[in-house]
Amino acid sequence: MDQKHRDELVRRVAADLIANGLAGATLQRLAAAAGTSGRMLVHHFGSRDSLMALAVARAREDELADMRRALPADADFVGRLPDAWRWFTSPEARGSFRLFGEVAAQARLAQPDDDQGVRRGLSEDWLDQFALGFSACGLDAQEARVAATELLAIVRGLVLDLEATGDLERVTQAYGRLVAHWGHGLGAAAPA
Structure with a gap:
């Protein structure tokens, strides 16, 4: 998978976490938000926890950038x-x-x-x-x-x-x- 596609999956999962939080963030929910399957997310990111860490970091970067603009x-x-x-x-x-x-x-x-x-x-x-x-x-x-x-x-x-x-x-x-x-x-x- 190319980096652009990987970044897009992380962005979609980050958006889901902002909208819905960590509670109930199952692999199935995250896969639905990313527009793919849980199996493919694990294949690309190694584990749900690895994906979550990347998505939380992305959400944090976006939050800080938005705050600095505001x-x-x-x-x-x-x-x-x-x-x-x-x-x-x-x-x-x-x-x-x-x-x-x-x-x-x-x-x-x-x-x-x-x-x-x-x-x-x-x-x-x-x-x-x-x-x-x-x-x-x-x-x-x-x-x-x-x-x-x-x-x-x-x-x-x-x-x-x-x-x-x-x-x-x-x-x-x-x-x-x-x-x-x-x-x-x-x-x-x-x-x-």
């Missing part, structure tokens, strides 16, 4: 926060949050004392990008990292709340208050 780390970082909320609450981003919540939970169960592994990695990329953005808006490195931590915690918490309650209006208002807090000194507007 919220580039530039001097208008805080001003972009309202528009970024539209991406944070999009079906794709919410699916990614759910998927990586499952990944983190599985890593925690598999390696409860490993704070340098998968779970840490799921936060560091976001914290780094957000801290770069806050630094570009004039915060010193320490304050930028603290603000990045607040933003990440609030976004994850509000998206989790949205998943549980479906109350987009309320969680958007809460996010708007956070943006207004930073925007007071840095020039951002609340989300519409």
Whole structure:
């Protein structure tokens, strides 16, 4: 199989994992999503676990690329926060949050004392990008990292709340208050 076809199969499986999560990700479900048979997936990837690892890595790369497009780390970082909320609450981003919540939970169960592994990695990329953005808006490195931590915690918490309650209006208002807090000194507007 050529690399282009292999990449397409991984992309399709990654899309399935974002849409449907890890729970129930049987070889049959993944094969249906990829448009092939389970036997062919095992033939091409060696095992379901190998395929899943590649698909999760692909989903992570795509998530980070989407986040960087939605919220580039530039001097208008805080001003972009309202528009970024539209991406944070999009079906794709919410699916990614759910998927990586499952990944983190599985890593925690598999390696409860490993704070340098998968779970840490799921936060560091976001914290780094957000801290770069806050630094570009004039915060010193320490304050930028603290603000990045607040933003990440609030976004994850509000998206989790949205998943549980479906109350987009309320969680958007809460996010708007956070943006207004930073925007007071840095020039951002609340989300519409």
